[in-house]
Amino acid sequence: MEKKIRIYGRTEYPGKVTAEALVSPMPLQGFTNVDPARGCTTERNHPLFGISYEGKVLVFPSPRGSGGFLKYGKGRKPAAFIHTVASPLNVLCCLYAHVPSMTDFEKDPLDYIETGDIVFVNADEGYIEITKKG
Amino acid sequence: MTTVKLTDEEKRMLNGEAGKVAQICMEALVEMAEIAGAENLVDLDGTGDMHTPGLEITPYHKITIEDLRELVAAGGRFKIPTFANKSPFPEQPPIDGWEQCNICAYRQPENRHDDPEFHKKALHEEEFELLKKMGMLTSQSCANYLTMTYWPTIGQHCSWFESSQIPYCNAILGARTNFDGCFATCFLGKAPNYGMHITENRYGRILVKTDRLIQTDLEWDVFGYAVGCEVRCSVPVLTGTAKPNTTQLQKFNSAIHTGGAVQMYHIPGTTPEAPTLEFAFGGRKPEREVLIGERELRAAYEYLNYHTSDVVDMVYLGCPHLNIVDLMRLARKLEGKKVKVPLWIMTAPWLYNAAKEQGYVKIFADAGATLLSGACLAAMGAVPEGVRCIAVDSAKQANYITGCYPEPDKMLEVCYGTTDECIDAALTGHWRGEWR
Numbered sequence: 001m002e003k004k005i006r007i008y009g010r011t012e013y014p015g016k017v018t019a020e021a022l023v024s025p026m027p028l029q030g031f032t033n034v035d036p037a038r039g040c041t042t043e044r045n046h047p048l049f050g051i052s053y054e055g056k057v058l059v060f061p062s063p064r065g066s067g068g069f070l071k072y073g074k075g076r077k078p079a080a081f082i083h084t085v086a087s088p089l090n091v092l093c094c095l096y097a098h099v100p101s102m103t104d105f106e107k108d109p110l111d112y113i114e115t116g117d118i119v120f121v122n123a124d125e126g127y128i129e130i131t132k133k134g
Numbered sequence: 135m136t137t138v139k140l141t142d143e144e145k146r147m148l149n150g151e152a153g154k155v156a157q158i159c160m161e162a163l164v165e166m167a168e169i170a171g172a173e174n175l176v177d178l179d180g181t182g183d184m185h186t187p188g189l190e191i192t193p194y195h196k197i198t199i200e201d202l203r204e205l206v207a208a209g210g211r212f213k214i215p216t217f218a219n220k221s222p223f224p225e226q227p228p229i230d231g232w233e234q235c236n237i238c239a240y241r242q243p244e245n246r247h248d249d250p251e252f253h254k255k256a257l258h259e260e261e262f263e264l265l266k267k268m269g270m271l272t273s274q275s276c277a278n279y280l281t282m283t284y285w286p287t288i289g290q291h292c293s294w295f296e297s298s299q300i301p302y303c304n305a306i307l308g309a310r311t312n313f314d315g316c317f318a319t320c321f322l323g324k325a326p327n328y329g330m331h332i333t334e335n336r337y338g339r340i341l342v343k344t345d346r347l348i349q350t351d352l353e354w355d356v357f358g359y360a361v362g363c364e365v366r367c368s369v370p371v372l373t374g375t376a377k378p379n380t381t382q383l384q385k386f387n388s389a390i391h392t393g394g395a396v397q398m399y400h401i402p403g404t405t406p407e408a409p410t411l412e413f414a415f416g417g418r419k420p421e422r423e424v425l426i427g428e429r430e431l432r433a434a435y436e437y438l439n440y441h442t443s444d445v446v447d448m449v450y451l452g453c454p455h456l457n458i459v460d461l462m463r464l465a466r467k468l469e470g471k472k473v474k475v476p477l478w479i480m481t482a483p484w485l486y487n488a489a490k491e492q493g494y495v496k497i498f499a500d501a502g503a504t505l506l507s508g509a510c511l512a513a514m515g516a517v518p519e520g521v522r523c524i525a526v527d528s529a530k531q532a533n534y535i536t537g538c539y540p541e542p543d544k545m546l547e548v549c550y551g552t553t554d555e556c557i558d559a560a561l562t563g564h565w566r567g568e569w570r
Contacts (some may be wrong), residue, residue, distance in 0.1 A: 012169045027366060027394070032512050032537030042540035044440060050540070062366050064395045066297050066534070067185065067313055074193075086171075087367045087395045088313035088329060094169045095162075095192040101169075 005112050005130040009105035011123040012086070013094040018120045019079040021113045021130075022056040024048050030089070031068030039076025053078045057119040059109055063089040073097030080121040082128060084108050102128060138167040138326075139174045147322070155197055155205050159318035162195035166314065167326035176327035178293055180286030180309050181215045182320035183278055184270060185295035188222035188261065191318045202264045212269040213323025217278045219296050219315065220508060222265065225256035226515075229274060229483040229508030240515035241538070247514065268321075274508040275482035277384060277454040279307070288406055291331055293319035297395075298388030298454050298530065304330050304398040306383060308406035313397070330397050336407060337416030338371035338400050340364075345427035349376035351385055352527070352552045353431070358386040359529040360426045360434035362393025368421075371400045371414045378404070381460055388454045389529040393434070435569050438532045441547035447521040449473075449560040450511050451553065452480025453531035458488055461505075465494040467557055468501040476518065477503035477560040480510065503560070511535060523547040525559040525567075 026047055028034075033043035039054035058078035062085040063069045069089040072078070073096030081101040083090060094101050100123035109128065113119060116133040146152055147160040163175060189197040197205075221227055225239050232253050239245035245252050266272065273281050276296050286292050288308035294300060295315035303311045312329045319325045329335055342365070348357045354375075361370055378386060378401075390396045400408035408414035451464065461481060468477075479498060481489065486507040489495050498505045511517065512534040517524055524546065526532050532550040539546040549559065551567030559565050 010171060012171075029533075032515065032534045034537075035540065042537045044536045044540075044545070045437070062395065064362065064366065065392050067295055085367045088170070088397070089395055091166055091169045091326075092313065095165060095194075098194070 003132070006127050007105050007107050007109055007112065007130070008127045009102045011126050012090060012101040012103060013098065014123045015100035016120070016122050016124055017057070017079045017100050018118060019055060019057045021059050021115055021117045021119045022048070022051065022053050023110065023113055023115045024058070024060040025110070027062045027064040028060045028072065029065040029069070030063070030071045031066035033065070034071045036071050036075030036077070052076070055079050057082055057121055059083070059113050061085060061110060063087050063093070067092055069093055070096045080123070082109050082113070082119070082121065084110055102126070136164050136168060138164050138172065140164070144175060144324070153205070155201050155210065156322065158195050158197055159191065159322050162191045162318045163322065163324060163326060165192070170326050170328045172326035172328035174327050175324040176291050176331050178214050178291045178319065178323045178325055180290030180292035180311070181217065181282070181284065182212065182292065183217050183219050183294035183296060183299060183315035184222055184317060184320050185219040185315055186222050186224055186226070188265060188317060191316050195318070197317065199261060202261065206264050206267045210268060210321070212320045214320060215271070215284055216269055216320040217271045217273045217282050219278060220274055220276055220510060220513065221256070222262070222270070223256060223258045226509050226513045227253055227256035228506040230486040231504050231506035234504040235506060236518050237514060237516045273482060273484055275455045276510060277482060280455065280457050281482045281484035291325070293325045297391035298384070300397045301391055301399060302383070302387045304336070305400065305405050306387070336398050337369065337418070338408070338414040339368045339421050340370045341420040341423040342370045342372045343423060343425050344374040345425065346431060347374070347376055350552070351382055354378055354382040355385040355389050355527070355529045356431050356434050356438070357426060358389025359393035359438065359533070360430050362390040362396050363434065364394070364424050364426060365396060366394045367396070369398045369400070370396065371402065371408065371411065371420070373402065373411070375401065380457060384454050384457065385528070392530040392533050432569055435550070438529050438550040439548065440532070440536060441523055441549050441565070443523060443547065444565040445523060446475055446525045446549055446559040446563055446565050447523050448475055448517060449477045449525045449556050450480070450531060451477070451527055451556055453510065453526065453528035455480055455482045455485070458485050461485065461489045461494050462492065464553070465492070465497045468503060469497050471501050471561055473502040473560040474563040475560055478511070479503060479505045481505065481507050483507040512538065517546065521546070523549065525549040525551070525556045525565060527551065527553045527556045
């Protein structure tokens with residue numbers, strides 16, 4: 001049987017979804033540095049530059065910069081947001097995205113999730129479950 | 135039912151007993167509070183900053199122009215003094231100097247900012263007039279604190295927007311705001327009660343040291359960016375710096391909320407909630423200490439520079455909007471000179487008129503430079519056609535302007551340095567800036 005890792009956290013926006021993870025080791029920035037029409041970050045030198053997050057569980061340490069971070073919640077948006085530290089920028093993003101979003105975990109999800117892992121985000125019951133990629 | 139604790143008055147608003155607009159606003163605030171994990175709402179006694187888009191609080195909480203007409207006719211007013219942040223509309227038209235602004239909003243060819251028809255449309259006159267009747271003050275700046283002439287005082291609860299203004303409100307003015315200024319908070323005079331509204335969250339957590347005395351405008355800008363990158367959403371306590379002046383505070387606040395999402399910081403002996411180092415930390419030990427010294431500053435400076443060529447096509451100053459002393463100094467430096475490449479200077483609309491009376495607008499025009507107000511190049515989403523490399527003196531603008539051109543064959547290059555290096559680039563068309 002596959003080993004699943006379950007981590008409890010705080011729900012920002014409810015819902016349940018299972019999708020592949022896209023992990024950003026760096027904080028994410030919005031405003032001009034995200035393109036909702038293509039669903040990717042446009043921040044120069046960013047590890048996720050040009051990589052589509054549409055339909056993925058987007059995992060990142062924290063947001064930074066402009067209130068235009070809410071643009072991650074528009075257009076070709078992720079299936080869910082998982083981030084280590086909460087900021088009012090995440091609140092703005094959730095208001096737009098209306099997809100499951102969680103933060104303030106008992107353990108840092110970035111230590112457990114890699115890009116390509118399958119993550120079940122159960123924001124209704126306050127946990128995520130990670131299935132490592134084969 | 136919501137888990138947010140509401141007063142009876144707030145419940146009546148949520149039920150629609152105080153009218154449709156109040157209900158939409160209350161629904162939006164309750165949703166914000168739920169997401170943020172706020173227990174209740176706080177009554178605002180400070181000021182509000184209304185950001186674009188005005189009537190769309192969220193995609194699920196929209197007020198129509200008909201709603202607004204009815205509200206205004208019935209005497210609806212903003213509950214707190216409310217200032218407009220840049221244009222409250224998505225096109226982001228400059229207020230002054232738009233005739234010289236030969237760019238297409240968000241790179242859409244039909245939306246030229248220097249086209250009178252587009253400009254008129256972008257001003258959304260009816261909606262704007264209605265918002266003014268509700269009390270919205272047309273300061274229209276990312277640095278509203280420069281011209282609002284009515285500052286919140288220590289401990290007052292505010293609802294501001296704009297990344298650079300959040301730390302300015304919290305750290306410099308000692309007032310309390312999260313990042314939530316909008317129609318709903320300003321109209322109801324309420325905001326979710328969490329984060330910066332709560333004393334406990336305002337204490338320092340990370341001790342920042344430096345081995346280079348932070349004293350020039352550029353040093354404060356680079357320092358802000360580097361500290362933001364390092365501490366992210368935390369509350370840093372800065373030691374080892376000189377005392378910042380107004381220009382430097384503007385730069386630092388915009389840079390620290392670009393490199394990171396720092397809402398609050400302390401400079402012991404300088405900022406109001408940090409009479410001493412111990413007080414800044416609320417009597418606790420720092421979680422950690424970091425050094426933002428020569429090496430880190432240089433790395434940030436190099437990260438902010440993004441160019442392969444030293445040929446500059448355009449220079450942009452005024453991110454955040456220039457204060458009147460900046461404009462005076464700039465006029466002094468440009469008097470009798472002639473720029474070789476376009477030099478755009480951005481300020482707040484209420485300062486544009488002061489600059490005009492002082493004779494600066496004419497000095498800039500005679501030098502071939504353009505003074506604009508009330509907008510932002512990155513927010514307009516484009517640079518003039520043909521510009522491949524732009525020079526700026528702002529970490530914030532350097533960081534955002536390239537995002538408008540993410541295609542590999544169209545990437546915009548940025549030269550970042552001091553204001554004097556930018557002026558030199560405007561006069562010569564070449565970049566000669568370096569880290570000193």
